[in-house]
Amino acid sequence: MFTSRRKRIESPAEVGISSGVIDLLKVIDAEYIILSSQDMVLENSQGILSLGILKEKWIGSQPIFNLVRAVRRSGKYQEETLELPRGPLGSGTRDLLVRVTPLGSEGLLGVLIFDDSEFTRLNSMRRDFVANISHELKTPIGALSILAEAVLEGSNDPAAIKKFASRMQIEAVRLSDLVQEVINLSRLQDDDPLQDAEVLDLGVIVRSAIDECRLSAEKRKIDIVISDVPSCFVLGDQSQLHMATSNLIQNAINYSPESTRVGVAVTCTDSLVEFTVTDQGVGIPEKDLERIFERFYRVDPARSRETGGTGLGLSIVKHVASNHGGDISVWSLEGQGSTFTLRLPRAKDLSSLSDESGR
Ligand code: ADP
Numbered sequence: 001m002f003t004s005r006r007k008r009i010e011s012p013a014e015v016g017i018s019s020g021v022i023d024l025l026k027v028i029d030a031e032y033i034i035l036s037s038q039d040m041v042l043e044n045s046q047g048i049l050s051l052g053i054l055k056e057k058w059i060g061s062q063p064i065f066n067l068v069r070a071v072r073r074s075g076k077y078q079e080e081t082l083e084l085p086r087g088p089l090g091s092g093t094r095d096l097l098v099r100v101t102p103l104g105s106e107g108l109l110g111v112l113i114f115d116d117s118e119f120t121r122l123n124s125m126r127r128d129f130v131a132n133i134s135h136e137l138k139t140p141i142g143a144l145s146i147l148a149e150a151v152l153e154g155s156n157d158p159a160a161i162k163k164f165a166s167r168m169q170i171e172a173v174r175l176s177d178l179v180q181e182v183i184n185l186s187r188l189q190d191d192d193p194l195q196d197a198e199v200l201d202l203g204v205i206v207r208s209a210i211d212e213c214r215l216s217a218e219k220r221k222i223d224i225v226i227s228d229v230p231s232c233f234v235l236g237d238q239s240q241l242h243m244a245t246s247n248l249i250q251n252a253i254n255y256s257p258e259s260t261r262v263g264v265a266v267t268c269t270d271s272l273v274e275f276t277v278t279d280q281g282v283g284i285p286e287k288d289l290e291r292i293f294e295r296f297y298r299v300d301p302a303r304s305r306e307t308g309g310t311g312l313g314l315s316i317v318k319h320v321a322s323n324h325g326g327d328i329s330v331w332s333l334e335g336q337g338s339t340f341t342l343r344l345p346r347a348k349d350l351s352s353l354s355d356e357s358g359r
Helices: 019-027 046-051 062-074 117-153 158-190 202-219 238-254 301-306 313-323 350-358
Strands: 031-035 041-044 078-085 093-103 108-115 198-201 223-228 233-236 261-268 272-279 327-333 337-345
Touching: 031 046, 041 046, 046 108, 062 078, 062 093, 062 108, 093 117, 117 158, 158 313, 198 202, 198 238, 202 223, 202 238, 202 261, 202 272, 233 238, 233 337, 238 261, 238 272, 238 313, 238 337, 313 327, 313 337
Parallel strands: 223 261
Antiparallel strands: 031 041, 031 108, 078 093, 093 108, 198 233, 261 272, 272 337, 327 337
16 A cells, blocks of 8 residues: 555545545546545546555555656656556466646645556457468468469479479469458458348358368368257358358368267257267367467468468357357367357347247
């Protein structure tokens, strides 16, 4: 606890702060403290308590107290961005913009605290994303440039040109897939599928996702076994749900050896619709399980490149799930296989909705 001289408790009104000022502080998007001339807290916002800055009626954070003292010395407004511990344990921090200003002639001080942690987190995510995407784009672009050079050099050798041209085609497809997935992801971050939600039959969406993946499954002699895909209704966006379900089925195919099976099922409970995809593939090491939903995280980058993966598929699935009020989970055993489960809130089916509207 850091205090200067302590004196009797005073109320804001006693020292000339009108209730109008307090009302104004309450609607500002910041936490606030009003300090008496003895640095005792006269008034504070409710949210300040969760920041762990106060100790009873005094400021318990040394950096904030230092700022208060600096304002007392100078008699002028000052602000500082402080990185303060989130709690007594661990290394988590919060980024706080703290503004301290003298209030009137009675030695009162106002402390306004803006929690910039979310802004800082989003900024650092954006920076990471830009760094990652630049790196991801450089690989196919670099390959295309080397291949173009090889084509030029081998201009008298039709067989070599054919070989390089077909590799150029693969890199061009990779580039276009990557750009498409980045567009998909950024749309997902902007769109709220529940705003113009439709009642959709997840069974129909899953069957169409299976059809889309069937060709690549056949190429690898993988059997897609549909155990049960009944009509189960959810509220949401058809193209987002198609994208999520086909990403999960395509991954099951990509990360499985030839001549294995991929099982697909849709089940409904009272309140949820569950879509599961099970494979007999390479599985995922336990240490990677938490990270596979991050953008560009791959367990085995070489394998992902081989299958034409962009490293964005599962983060797209995670976004779709959370945009729809659902979630995605995974069970996996290395060398044995994986099961991904997408759970979505169940909607009443169309017929029962029209029954109700006809009543
Ligand atoms: P990618 O485009 O690389 O497939 P994803 O975001 O779809 O990217 O998946 C991230 C990583 O998770 C993959 O690179 C892979 O290592 C792992 N993964 C995803 N699905 C499976 C699966 N069914 N079996 C094994 N590993 C998987």
